[in-house]
Amino acid sequence: MCEPFISNHQFNDIKKQAGILEHAIRTNADPKVLESVRYSAESKISELFPDASDNQKQMLETIFKLRTADDFQKHLKALEPYLVEFPQISAKQILKLFPKNKKLKLPDLLAIDFRYITYLSWVDISTNKLFIVYQLNGQFVGIEGKYTPTNKKSFCFLCNRYEELALFTAISKKRPAHTTPDYYKAVGNYLCMNGHECNKNLTDVSALIKFIETVIG
Template identity: 40%
Template sequence: MEAFIQNHQFNYIKQQVQSVVHGHSTANDKGVLAAVKSMALERSTQLFNDINDEQRQLLEPIGSIVHKEEGDQFLSTLKPYVIPFQKVSAQTLKKLFPKVKKLKTPSLDDVDWKSISYLGWNDSGSEKKFLVVDDLEKGKLVGLQGTYKPLPNQKGICVICNHFEEVGLFVAHVKGSAQGMFTRKGNYICQNTEACNERITSLDKLHDFVNRVQQKE
């Protein structure tokens, strides 16, 4: 069976697993537990528009999970079927950011490509943050760069993962509709890109952020 689960979908299923485990630890009513398990399976299968019988069978064990260890084991059986983010090389990154003369790229060998919905890293020396996103509509990778200033000793809502975490202000300078004119666009996003990717359960907000930053005025 080919991989069919995207990272954000895997994260969503993980949430459903946690819901089932939590239900067993807090509820004694069998009817309530049955409803929680049924809902977890339904929500998980509804992530996929054209799910086949083999894929459905892979997800069905979520209904028999009781303990955290069983949940972890179930998730480990799903991991081989996660579609990895498109692997990039240092040369590809340089092409995505051609105006950055001394681009400091992350250690790509350490990236778990199955656990990210976007590639991102901080360059504290230049106070910048870089993002690489797979633009599904255009069928290509998109590179975003902007100044990045973390909020000291303060948390906020990340516009990408929609969680209350340690964030910073990402601001990109975008070409305006008039020649020679630039506008500043940005918002608050997570400082820790790896943790942000672990919390993404939908790509909508990520794509909204990219489109908003790129849109000319």
């Protein structure tokens, strides 16, 4: 049995490609169109795992031989044991990431299935703040900012899906040279109100990493 090797966002991308392929099969797409869809899906999934072993490649390539919706669902279910969990983190570690928040409200870590998250996030309603924890270059980093529901739907800057959004505004720690003591720069963007749904949709971490690096400086 292979060791876990599929990150949450990669699994989401596999599900996305599987859905596109299953839809093409179900709608009786022209054979040439179907072949093009299969090739596109195969290429995109292969790009996710450039260093995959032969066993891993064989496991992933099974998807291109499937025919029915039930087959696709069974295959995706069979991949779940190979999901890499979000790195184990304790309440104490989280508190250290946000030292200025003496009364920080923590998420219920025991209620989270860490296989299905790329980043950890939670909202403290009492302070209208959103907290995000991510492992960047092997180290946990935490960012916090003002959380403002927008009561509207649009595209999340993290997962690029059409969802209910909130405006997340954080203060950048990067300070240009020769700035005044009261200088600050706010960095804001619109993201899913529901972090759980965002993690289910996320297929690329580049926007998340760029935002975090902009905030932490």
